[in-house]
Amino acid sequence: IxxxxxxxxxxxxxxxxxxxxxxxxxxxxxxxxxxxxxxxxxxxxxxxxxxxxxxxxxxxxxxxxAEKEYDYNDSVQLVLDSFRDFSPVLADQARRVFVDGHIDAEVRPGKRGGAFCYGVLPGVSPWVLVNFANRARDVATLAHELGHAIHALMAFDHSVLTFHSSLPLAETASTFAEMLLTDRLLKAETDxxxxxxxxxxxxxxxxxxxxxxxxxxxxxxxxxxxxxxxxxxxxxxxxxxxxxxxxxxxxxxxxxxxxxxxxxxxxxxxxxxxxxxxxxxxxxxxxxxxxxxxxxxxxxxxxxxxxxxxxxxxxxxxxxxxxxxxxxxxxxxxxxxxxxxxxxxxxxxxx
Missing domain, CATH: 1.10.1370.20 (Oligoendopeptidase f, C-terminal domain)
Structure with a gap:
């Protein structure tokens, strides 16, 4: 030093x-x-x-x-609606992950646990893995990983060397996506x-x-x-x-x-x-x-x-x-x- x-x-x-x-x-x-x-x-x-x-x-x-359960399809729509309330751009980018079949959300024997988003190349929809078990935290995790996907897709015009965000900004889009979801849930929830x-x-x-x-x-x-x-x-x-x-x-x-x-x-x-x-x-x-x-x-x-x-x-x-x-x-x-x-x-x- x-x-x-x-x-x-x-x-x-x-x-x-x-x-x-x-x-x-x-x-x-x-x-x-x-x-x-x-x-x-x-x-x-x-x-x-x-x-x-x-x-x-x-x-x-x-x-x-509380023991409230969340249906997967309803949760996907809830997350996309949360993004769209902020900007249609976010919702459209997140929807690409589903349209391209790049998400694995089912809980099944032999599947690895946890969650991640893997962006391979600029402009290619990232792959998202979650284990959706109908809990509020699972909805938040879905929003989080889709936030990562949005970040990668928004940087599509950069090279493979520079489209991934740096460490201090790596969780920006994912955590912001969770914030959008939480705000929507809190506004709608009366319990x-x-x-x-x-x-x-x-x-x-x-x-x-x-x-x-x-x-x-x-x-x-x-x-x-x-x-x-x-x-x-x-x-x-x-x-x-x-x-x-x-x-x-x-x-x-x-x-x-x-x-x-x-x-x-x-x-x-x-x-x-x-x-x-x-x-x-x-x-x-x-x-x-x-x-x-x-x-x-x-x-x-x-x-x-x-x-x-x-x-x-x-x-x-x-x-x-x-x-x-x-x-x-x-x-x-x-x-x-x-x-x-x-x-x-x-x-x-x-x-």
Whole structure:
């Protein structure tokens, strides 16, 4: 790092991601200032789960108050309608996956689990695999993977080398597609239990993807400094424990053994500072969605332009040309404001 004149260890990852150091610093700083949102949510979640205080083991426990099933064909139409409400372009691109027979949604013996979207060549409909089991999460997964397909199809005029999006923007279209679906579901759903499950699921995902990943990166920055100083594994673990204490405050009980959790995170060893890309991608989408809420249809062409670049330019240039300043703390705060809105709505449901 010193021989190559990097400012700090994270700068190596930033260069690979085409993200300036200052942007990463801003992202992490804004994340740190919004711990109170998740602490507030975890305090309420303990009450909904009938616990005096949420334990670290329980933070992803589902509320599961509702058992609503979703028909596959109805769900496909619901997702396409959600896209069309935003822009007919999105719906038309997603429909190509079905017209070309490039989706496998059936649950059957011997089929691999999970979900993915595989774009092979520019202009060719990507292949989408999901395992649709009639749950709300399956509908969200369908929207997510179709979002990936849309991103690939929107970049059809680039070469095979540049039509795939870069890592920080890889989840932009997929997560934005989920947001469109969630908004439509929440507007149509009158069952309080179903609404609570939908909102809690989104907040759980936001914690796991934004805050948890940002704090891994904050830990890594300090851990790299400590290694240079020949600090012991116990001292590094003590720092990780302090990292967890800052995240959760008094809202979550963190058992002592969690100070060793960092040892089990493979990214820390194999791909240092990789995890902030998850925070970047999710928070970017939330911030973009906040802009869409404020600007309405005027935002649509800017969003479509972002997707059309694929990976042909750096994330900074792509977003700057769309009129978005990712160096601004206010932009990233817009993403946390969406999360705050979800928490506010959950509290109102309780009232």
């Amino acid at each position: 010193q021989v190559r004149h990097y400012a700090e260890p994270i700068s190596v990852r930033n260069l690979g991601n085409d993200i300036p150091d200052a942007v990463t610093d801003t992202l992490l700083s804004v994340s740190r200032k919004n711990n109170h949102l998740f602490q507030r949510y975890f305090t309420h979640k303990a009450k909904w789960l009938g616990l005096p205080k949420l334990r670290r083991y329980d933070i992803y426990a589902p509320l599961l108050e 309080v239990a179903v609404r609570r499950d939908l909102l809690a699921g989104k907040i759980d995902d936001a914690y796991a993807t934004v805050q948890r990943q940002a704090y891994f990166t904050l830990f890594e920055r300090e851990a790299h400094r400590m290694v240079v100083e020949n600090r012991s594994a116990d001292e590094i673990s003590a720092h990780y424990q302090a990292n967890l204490a800052e995240q959760f405050g008094e809202a979550v009980e963190v058992a002592d053994e969690f100070k060793w959790e960092w040892v089990s995170i493979p990214h820390i060893y194999h791909t240092p500072f990789y995890t902030y890309a998850y925070s970047f991608g999710q928070l970017l989408v939330l911030a973009l969605y906040q802009m869409y809420r404020k600007e309405g249809k005027a935002f649509v062409p800017r969003y479509l332009k972002i997707l059309s670049y694929g990976g042909s330019e750096s994330p900074t240039r792509i977003l700057t040309e769309a009129g978005i300043d990712i160096a601004s703390p206010a932009f990233w705060q817009g993403g946390f404001d969406v999360i705050k809105g979800w928490i506010d709505e959950l509290e109102n449901l309780e009232a």
